[in-house]
Amino acid sequence: MSSPLKKDPAWQALAEHAREMSGVHLAKLFADDPARGERFVAEADGIYLDYSKNRVSDETLRLLLKLAEARGLRSRIEAMFRGERINRSEDRPVLHVALRAPAGESIVVDGQDVVPEVHAMLERMAVFSAEVREGHWRGHTGKRIRNVINIGIGGSDLGPAMACQALRHYGAREMALRFVSNVDGTDFVEATRELDPAETLFIVCSKTFTTLETLTNARTARAWSLAALRDEKAVRRHFVAVSTNAAEVSKFGIDPANMFGFWDWVGGRYSLCSAVGLSLMISIGAESFRAMLAGFHAIDRHFLGAPLEKNLPVLMGLISLWYNEFFGAQCTAVLPYEQYLARLPAYLQQLVMESNGKQVTLDGARVDYQTSPVVWGEPGTNGQHSFYQMLHQGTRLVPCDLIGFCKPLNPLDGHHDLLLANLFAQAEALAFGRPADPKAPQRGFEGNRPSNTILLDQLTPRTLGSLIALYEHSVFTQGAIWDIDSFDQWGVELGKVLAQRIAGELQDPEAGAAQHDSSTAALLRRYMRLRL
Numbered sequence: 001m002s003s004p005l006k007k008d009p010a011w012q013a014l015a016e017h018a019r020e021m022s023g024v025h026l027a028k029l030f031a032d033d034p035a036r037g038e039r040f041v042a043e044a045d046g047i048y049l050d051y052s053k054n055r056v057s058d059e060t061l062r063l064l065l066k067l068a069e070a071r072g073l074r075s076r077i078e079a080m081f082r083g084e085r086i087n088r089s090e091d092r093p094v095l096h097v098a099l100r101a102p103a104g105e106s107i108v109v110d111g112q113d114v115v116p117e118v119h120a121m122l123e124r125m126a127v128f129s130a131e132v133r134e135g136h137w138r139g140h141t142g143k144r145i146r147n148v149i150n151i152g153i154g155g156s157d158l159g160p161a162m163a164c165q166a167l168r169h170y171g172a173r174e175m176a177l178r179f180v181s182n183v184d185g186t187d188f189v190e191a192t193r194e195l196d197p198a199e200t201l202f203i204v205c206s207k208t209f210t211t212l213e214t215l216t217n218a219r220t221a222r223a224w225s226l227a228a229l230r231d232e233k234a235v236r237r238h239f240v241a242v243s244t245n246a247a248e249v250s251k252f253g254i255d256p257a258n259m260f261g262f263w264d265w266v267g268g269r270y271s272l273c274s275a276v277g278l279s280l281m282i283s284i285g286a287e288s289f290r291a292m293l294a295g296f297h298a299i300d301r302h303f304l305g306a307p308l309e310k311n312l313p314v315l316m317g318l319i320s321l322w323y324n325e326f327f328g329a330q331c332t333a334v335l336p337y338e339q340y341l342a343r344l345p346a347y348l349q350q351l352v353m354e355s356n357g358k359q360v361t362l363d364g365a366r367v368d369y370q371t372s373p374v375v376w377g378e379p380g381t382n383g384q385h386s387f388y389q390m391l392h393q394g395t396r397l398v399p400c401d402l403i404g405f406c407k408p409l410n411p412l413d414g415h416h417d418l419l420l421a422n423l424f425a426q427a428e429a430l431a432f433g434r435p436a437d438p439k440a441p442q443r444g445f446e447g448n449r450p451s452n453t454i455l456l457d458q459l460t461p462r463t464l465g466s467l468i469a470l471y472e473h474s475v476f477t478q479g480a481i482w483d484i485d486s487f488d489q490w491g492v493e494l495g496k497v498l499a500q501r502i503a504g505e506l507q508d509p510e511a512g513a514a515q516h517d518s519s520t521a522a523l524l525r526r527y528m529r530l531r532l
């Protein structure tokens with residue numbers, strides 16, 4: 001018995017059409033339609049999406065859009081914006097879009113308009129960040145804060161870490177912004193090595209405030225601070241929390257007055273625009289932070305209002321799904337031609353794979369189609385001297401997103417033209433290849449390797465916001481078609497439970513007699529014999 005998705009006539013038409021398209025080369029699609037490069041494009045809020053170098057025809061797009069309609073994409077989008085409880089397994093609304101709604105808009109959750117609360121929190125963050133940036137918020141000994149360390153993991157780390165790096169050009173240079181996430185002690189030690197505790201502010205960032213890694217690092221941070229400052233009262237000047245869990249925050253010893261809250265309708269990987277972005281706001285200032293929110297919001301409105309055939313996140317989501325389902329593609333490469341976006345692929349890994357790496361539908365039925373692709377990538381041009389060999393001549397199909405900006409932030413003579421020349425050249429080489437010389441088959445490029453080119457004016461807070469929202473909503477589009485819950489993450493639970501159990505056994509070797517498979521048991525015995 002096939003799933004409702006596979007039984008959908010639109011799906012079946014796509015499967016049939018994919019057989020026809022599998023033999024069609026991009027070179028032919030371009031030869032048949034000289035205007036293709038201008039027709040297969042879409043634009044919104046300064047994002048120019050060229051999707052012409054994809055193995056799609058007008059008919060492909062018509063069928064993909066038909067599938068989106070048949071699967072109720074439009075009504076699912078509206079349900080999210082209306083605050084319906086679309087995160088079904090956790091029975092929660094999904095309202096990261098409310099985090100960037102302008103004052104005056106209204107989004108109601110359980111009878112209450114949440115937009116005023118969002119703006120009140122943004123205002124508190126703005127006041128606090130200005131105090132830190134301007135040196136009014138002093139450490140316990142009266143010294144100015146020069147180092148800000150965000151302690152968090154997953155969505156409480158990747159968003160602010162990626163964005164702080166992305167917007168470094170706009171950030172306060174006199175302050176060191178660092179991120180500690182891993183429970184590996186090296187992360188903490190290296191982040192704090194040459195810092196003065198009297199000048200260091202920790203932001204303990206955790207939605208639940210129960211995450212093992214974050215609490216372990218936060219305890220270590222407190223011990224590190226107090227070892228130097230020698231007064232419990234110092235915690236008030238050196239620790240603030242970002243969380244939804246006030247009880248656990250005060251249990252940890254952080255003054256609730258120093259807590260910046262958010263709401264359970266904000267998923268961790270969608271939380272950059274909430275108080276989770278506090279470290280970013282300290283770095284770039286409230287005005288730039290608000291400009292980023294405006295970029296997010298512009299794409300939110302576009303996603304909600306633009307017709308599906310001109311809707312950038314919808315097009316990107318559908319085209320990616322096309323390869324995932326009908327061409328056996330297992331991954332997507334994200335290739336920013338912008339060094340400041342070096343952490344974007346890592347950020348998107350959580351966004352895409354934690355959202356859509358699911359095996360059951362909203363009703364709990366096992367899916368019989370592929371869900372999330374694997375996401376990976378590195379900035380260009382570096383990747384070109386590493387894994388692009390496989391992209392061009394390997395046996396797997398890897399759809400790529402190449403992201404570039406027309407204006408550089410660091411215009412060194414000649415660099416930017418070379419950077420962008422490489423981006424355009426790679427997209428061209430992937431698509432069209434080069435005929436093989438029978439005497440040197442190793443030099444042949446088959447081409448027909450698909451890519452999107454995403455071109456923006458310049459990397460600014462606003463364009464970064466738009467770019468992230470583009471990916472967020474493309475993830476939504478795919479999840480809606482797959483009929484999965486893109487907003488839960490039960491797949492991370494089992495490892496956490498087992499790690500807690502094993503950690504207990506490591507403290508008490510007798511308890512280590514608990515049942516384990518022979519491999520795990522032998523590894524544990526060896527570790528206990530050899531550890532410090």
Ligand code: F6P
Nearest residue numbers: 154155156206207208211268492
């Ligand atoms: O383990 C996965 C996860 O729950 C992510 O979804 C989340 O972003 C991360 O852990 C951190 O969670 P928290 O913010 O509650 O510490």
